[in-house]
Amino acid sequence: MRRHSKKNILAVVLLVGVLYFLNFLIAGRIISYGPIPKELTFQGERLVSKESWVERGDYLPLNVSYQVLAGAPSTQQRYLSIGLSSVKRKKGSYLIPTLKSLFLQSSPEERSSMVVVVLLADFDVSWRVTTAVEIKSAFSLELEQGQLVVLHVPQDQYPSLTGLKRNYNDAPERVSFRSKQNLDYSFLIHYSAGLGKYYLQLEDDVSSAKNFLSTIRKCVEEQEAKKTTWAMLEFSVLGYIGKLYKSAHLPLLARFLFLFYQEMPCDWLMSRFRDLLTQREPIIFKPSLFQHMGTYSSFGGTYNKLKDKNFEEGLYTNPSAEVYSDMSTYKKHYPKLALDAGEGFFWGRSPENGTYLTAVFTEPTVVMGIFVETGSEGKDLLESAQVEIGHNVITTENGEKSCKEFQSVGMLENGRFEKLEIDKKYSFSSSCLRIKVTAGQKEWVIIKKIMISTKPRTITHQT
Ligand SMILES: *[C@@H]1O[C@H](CO)[C@@H](O)[C@H](O)[C@H]1NC(C)=O
């Protein structure tokens, strides 16, 4: 009897204690309600840096079955895992030269510190078989030494790739293409998560600089010494190549790409991801360690030389932008292609006076140089047009973005425009670059490339 009553008293005391504590908690919540950005930032970084934080919970399972087509994942974690995804191309493949370049430019020591993961992401089985055979015969040693793994993810593992949202006025095929690309990268990154301490994203048509791994190692060490908060280091200014991540972030990144796969292209998603992990500004290392091979052979003349040189020096770093035009687009030669790295270009039917092509930057930026090339082999030049920069982003009646005010920085001459040191006169941040037609023409117009150099942003330190 006595014992029981003692227990009861203890229970009541405990209950009161718990209630009191709960009350305190709730009250505490109410009192501390409100924005505390500094602390949130700090906590965000701490949570995601814990090894496999996402993996430990069952909150967001990413259940993928992989087919290993060649090689075997090494059991020991290397310094660097390098991921690239490849699909069948109409014009020649650069996959084998890309892999050759990665291994040839590395010392034996560097090679043993890395593992290259190739996702053959095309659903065409005969292409996969041929490609896997080619890889096996060219890289038997690398496969044997765990420096190379070749994967595939069967089509039934992919969520729907048709009937997706049509964001950014993209045609359905374009939406399917970029959405699948996001899923390819998600699967690739998910697989690569544990293989290296750091992860480097590449594409299947790049050449690498000599000893790139040691350079990357040096840059990472510098960042660590400076205690920078970073989520992504950029070793190329192009699309989704030469981007370095910490392995601990990969489970999150894989899920992020998977969740938002139909929303926007992967290079936009990756800047959003960087932002979410509280790295405010891009951290870009120059000169670039990786370059596209694809563009070398296809374009001749001045364009080619200019482009190579500038990309090597990291001079032109087109800001991420949405591109609009009211010129009638021919086939799939969309306005955006004029700004994107690569072989694509804008092709419009006979433009009228006053029509435009406008790039609206994701973030305002100080424009230092602009290069515009139109036409191809002397045809489809834009005869008369003005190049303008603008600020104050607005949404127009037809749902496009533009700028409220524009200033002219010059006229195209013989279909070309090049101007440097624009920031001497216009030191403010711009949000738009517009090419405005000043006289209609019968001939169609090709805007082959617009290249913009922007003021290097200073790296912010958060410790
Ligand atoms: C993962 O998928 C496989 C096959 O689709 C299924 O058998 C398995 O139960 C799934 N596992 C989890 C944890 O959902």
Ligand SMILES: *[C@@H]1O[C@H](CO)[C@@H](O)[C@H](O)[C@H]1NC(C)=O
């Ligand atoms: C183009 O339009 C502008 C503005 O309406 C006008 O000032 C200019 O004269 C036109 N150019 C030609 C060649 O018609």
